[in-house]
Amino acid sequence: MSGSWAEMDERHLVHPFTAADQATEENLLMLVSGRGVRVSDERGRSWIDAQAALSNVALGYGREELATAAAAALAEIGFATLFTGRGHRWAAALGERLAELTAPGIERFLFTVGGSDAIESAIKLVRYANALAGRPEKRKVIGRQGGYHGVSLGALSVTGLAPLREGFGPLPEYAGHVPQAHEPGAAEALERRILEEGPETVAAFVAEPVSQSAVVAMPRDGYWTRVQQICREHDVALVLDEVITGFGRTGRMFAGEHWDIRPDLVTMSKALTSGYLPLGALGMTEEFHARFARPGQTLMHGFSGGGGPAACAVALATLDVLRDEGLVERAAAAGEYLRGRLADLQARCGWIAEVRGIGLLVGVDLAAEPGVGGRVYAEMLRRGVIVRAYGDSIVFTPPLVITDEELDEVVDVFEAALQASAKR
Ligand SMILES: Cc1ncc(COP(=O)(O)O)c(C=O)c1O
DSSP: OOSOHHHHHHHHOOOTTOOGGGSSTTTOOOEEEEEBTEEEETTSOEEEETTHHHHTOTTOBOOHHHHHHHHHHHHHTSOOOOSTTOOOHHHHHHHHHHHHHSOTTEEEEEEESSHHHHHHHHHHHHHHHHHHTTOTTOOEEEEETTOOOOSSHHHHHHOOOHHHHTTSOOOOOOOOEEOOTTSTTHHHHHHHHHHHHOGGGEEEEEEOSSBTTTTSBOOOTTHHHHHHHHHHHTTOEEEEEOTTTTTTTTSSSSGGGGGTOOOSEEEEOGGGGTTSSOOEEEEEEHHHHHHHOOTTOOOOOOOTTTTOHHHHHHHHHHHHHHHHTTHHHHHHHHHHHHHHHHHHHHHHOTTEEEEEEETTEEEEEEOSSTTHHHHHHHHHHHTTEEOEEETTEEEEOOOTTOOHHHHHHHHHHHHHHHHHHHHO
């Protein structure tokens, strides 16, 4: 072992979604500890993480309850599988809790390691159910422009971000990407696409209730009602991707509740364990489950690491904290406060084109020359706040435990970063 951690990292690691010059020793943001909304590096610098890592650290950093829950499960058994007719109490208890919390009708859960494999599982299971029903040609999947559903080949096929797909093809057969929920005529465009492809060939529509990657694309009035009608009419399974929005982020336990969405399948991950251990889940209706869980039929699908005891124990502890600390309601109130502060800022400076969002999923479009998003990001980082830049938009997804005072700090740093970026 030689050199600093940053040197070792630079020598040996492959960093996801990282430009070559970002992964150098001097540019790496090398964290060593965290408490609440703040993280620190080895030199003692600290930041408010207004991105909650990957929008997943809902409960904030350094929560002893989660560490204790993981440690207890690890000491008690270490690992147990859900494959080949085996089970364990942590997964059973989590299934029971999730059935209570998810949309009415969602009763069954397949545990995965993360979000991509939950989406992958949804795509495979709708195909499988159709194949068992004697209609194997009903296998195409429709996604949306700007949507993000992960990077495994199936999930990537429905991810509607062209740069992510480049160089990784050919992808499994899919039926393209339709307009996002904020665009006029988006639901009608979905129906047109289903009819063009032929409803007998379309198995599923995959969509986030509100897409963070499409820069917090807020659905238009009536969008979700119409989409659900269209899916029902053409017998297309609705796969709702709650990987980012699940577990309080939008001010409801699941974002689908805002529009009374009743999906056939729902994916979740991220805040399920507050990001502390890898875990995802695919929830489904009993009716969908019955389409493939038949006598004599064995499900040839699963991930070794999906639904391990420690991850399930951390998820159960996370759900306890969400409830006991009223964090779902807190996310609604904090989001309103943050959007209010940002709207004030917008009124005071000509730098903000739009502020939008729901709960603590908030996007701001900057009104300036292209490239300003990256500069604002860097200026905020220098001033001690981590956010996410998407082109020339900034997205805020802080831990749900963030206080009004901490939000003030975030907005003050944002304002200073805007001013510093404007001066150049
Ligand atoms: C909406 C959504 N779906 C799926 C995924 C993929 O999840 P994972 O990175 O755990 O594979 C993500 C990850 O950011 C996501 O935001």
